[in-house]
Amino acid sequence: MSYIPPFPPRPPEVYPALRLLRTARQNLLAIWPEPTFSKEVFGHTLLRRQILVCNSPETVRQVFVDDAENFERKSPQQRHALRPLIGDGLFISDGASWRERRRAVAPLTHVSRLPELAPAMTEAATERLSGWRVRAGQEIDVLAEMGEMTADVICRTIFGSEPGHAAAATVVRAFSEYQALIGQMDLLSLLGLPDFLPRLQGRRIRDCAARIHAVVSRLMDEILHGARRGEASLIRELAGNDAGGRALSVEAVRNEALVLFMAGHETTANTLAWAWFLLSQDAETEARLHAEVDQLEGRPATYADLPRLRFTRAVIEETLRLFPPVPIQAREARQGRVVAGRTVAAGAIVMLVPWLLHRHKLWWDQPDTFLPDRFMPGGSGVPNRYAYVPFSIGPRICTGAAFGLTETILCLATLAQGFQLRLRPGWPVMPTCRLTLRPGEKLPMRLEPRQPVARAVVAV
Numbered sequence: 001m002s003y004i005p006p007f008p009p010r011p012p013e014v015y016p017a018l019r020l021l022r023t024a025r026q027n028l029l030a031i032w033p034e035p036t037f038s039k040e041v042f043g044h045t046l047l048r049r050q051i052l053v054c055n056s057p058e059t060v061r062q063v064f065v066d067d068a069e070n071f072e073r074k075s076p077q078q079r080h081a082l083r084p085l086i087g088d089g090l091f092i093s094d095g096a097s098w099r100e101r102r103r104a105v106a107p108l109t110h111v112s113r114l115p116e117l118a119p120a121m122t123e124a125a126t127e128r129l130s131g132w133r134v135r136a137g138q139e140i141d142v143l144a145e146m147g148e149m150t151a152d153v154i155c156r157t158i159f160g161s162e163p164g165h166a167a168a169a170t171v172v173r174a175f176s177e178y179q180a181l182i183g184q185m186d187l188l189s190l191l192g193l194p195d196f197l198p199r200l201q202g203r204r205i206r207d208c209a210a211r212i213h214a215v216v217s218r219l220m221d222e223i224l225h226g227a228r229r230g231e232a233s234l235i236r237e238l239a240g241n242d243a244g245g246r247a248l249s250v251e252a253v254r255n256e257a258l259v260l261f262m263a264g265h266e267t268t269a270n271t272l273a274w275a276w277f278l279l280s281q282d283a284e285t286e287a288r289l290h291a292e293v294d295q296l297e298g299r300p301a302t303y304a305d306l307p308r309l310r311f312t313r314a315v316i317e318e319t320l321r322l323f324p325p326v327p328i329q330a331r332e333a334r335q336g337r338v339v340a341g342r343t344v345a346a347g348a349i350v351m352l353v354p355w356l357l358h359r360h361k362l363w364w365d366q367p368d369t370f371l372p373d374r375f376m377p378g379g380s381g382v383p384n385r386y387a388y389v390p391f392s393i394g395p396r397i398c399t400g401a402a403f404g405l406t407e408t409i410l411c412l413a414t415l416a417q418g419f420q421l422r423l424r425p426g427w428p429v430m431p432t433c434r435l436t437l438r439p440g441e442k443l444p445m446r447l448e449p450r451q452p453v454a455r456a457v458v459a460v
């Protein structure tokens with residue numbers, strides 16, 4: 001029996017403006033009417049701003065790849081939302097500044113570096129597994145647990161050593177709070193109010209950002225000037241080199257460290273949380289995953305094991321299809337263009353919405369069903385490379401895609417050897433989105449220890 005995970009009700013047609021804005025503030029996934037899951041392009045004018053959604057491989061390719069320079073600028077909402085946290089970090093910069101930072105940051109987590117970065121993933125997962133053994137039978141908040149583990153991973157790889165659980169937990173909590181607060185700024189930015197006007201919650205947002213800044217600045221200080229001066233770390237490399245011959249300023253390094261922290265921990269945490277949830281609801285898929293990971297015979301999964309974790313990878317790929325951590329990617333048009341016969345004015349917002357594209361009725365078979373087999377050899381696969389874009393596409397594609405995939409596979413394979421997770425009975429799970437897509441505010445699940453599948457019956 002295939003499993004269809006929950007999704008918000010789809011209205012038959014687009015809500016009137018006020019209801020649309022109210023719904024969007026609660027959950028950006030709840031605004032899309034049923035017909036948008038089969039349209040190839042559509043648009044609206046909302047509060048005088050033109051919005052166009054590229055919902056076909058052709059339009060995604062035109063806007064995000066072929067004409068990327070014209071659409072490289074992030075939307076004003078995204079820039080407003082993230083500026084207090086990451087300043088001029090590459091995630092929200094554009095033009096020459098983005099190019100300079102991208103050149104400096106992208107090589108840090110390039111696929112060629114994974115053999116040296118992956119041990120930190122294995123270590124963080126192994127420690128988490130030991131912690132779970134002590135708490136066997138208890139209920140945990142999987143979302144927070146995965147957030148702390150992936151914050152651990154990013155700290156170890158980017159900052160060169162283990163930051164301590166307290167630091168990781170502080171950052172995870174502050175990020176959660178930050179997300180909840182910035183949801184409330186969107187409306188003002190959409191109305192086109194200028195930056196200098198004080199925002200509701202502006203002070204709480206700044207306080208939250210300050211807590212995150214304090215942790216990152218302390219880590220950087222230790223690395224650049226303190227006791228850990230001699231240790232190798234990616235941040236140290238960044239401080240000494242911008243890949244163009246000029247060193248980045250301390251502030252630029254701090255902002256990029258924050259970008260890596262922000263972009264690199266919550267996305268992977270959400271993916272893992274969703275994967276645990278999906279596995280708990282689909283006994284057959286869970287059993288196949290167990291059969292595969294048990295071939296490691298109780299050993300933590302390492303980089304060298306990746307080729308034999310093919311089904312684990314398919315589970316992660318299918319999780320990213322159904323619950324893309326960045327479900328809406330928006331850009332501002334620099335100059336006017338025509339996209340699929342529609343005139344797009346300068347300043348219009350053009351969107352790629354993986355939430356729609358990944359569940360699109362024209363490109364996917366059983367789009368709402370959890371079917372990891374589609375990603376297995378011989379499966380139906382990705383119908384079109386522009387229709388599966390969990391890491392975006394084009395020049396602004398995620399620099400940590402290979403890192404994130406490797407991390408989620410190794411962590412899931414290590415932890416799933418020791419435990420299966422069971423949802424608190426009656427707990428309502430619903431995908432919600434402010435900045436990233438999560439299974440609600442928390443995900444309470446019980447840690448159930450498990451015995452490995454006997455080798456003789458392994459058949460993946």
Ligand code: HEM
Pocket residue numbers: 090091092102105109259260263264265267268271324325326328329330389390391392395396397398399400401403404405
């Ligand atoms: C499952 C894990 C991940 C997913 C699904 C993901 C997804 C994405 C997406 C969709 C974007 C583009 C956002 C937009 O255009 O609005 C992006 C950008 C970015 N990601 Fe990731 N990401 C993941 C993990 C990571 C990791 C582990 C790192 C670093 C260690 C990272 C670093 C970045 C950076 C630096 C950018 C900005 C790139 C630019 O603007 O040029 N990501 N990511």
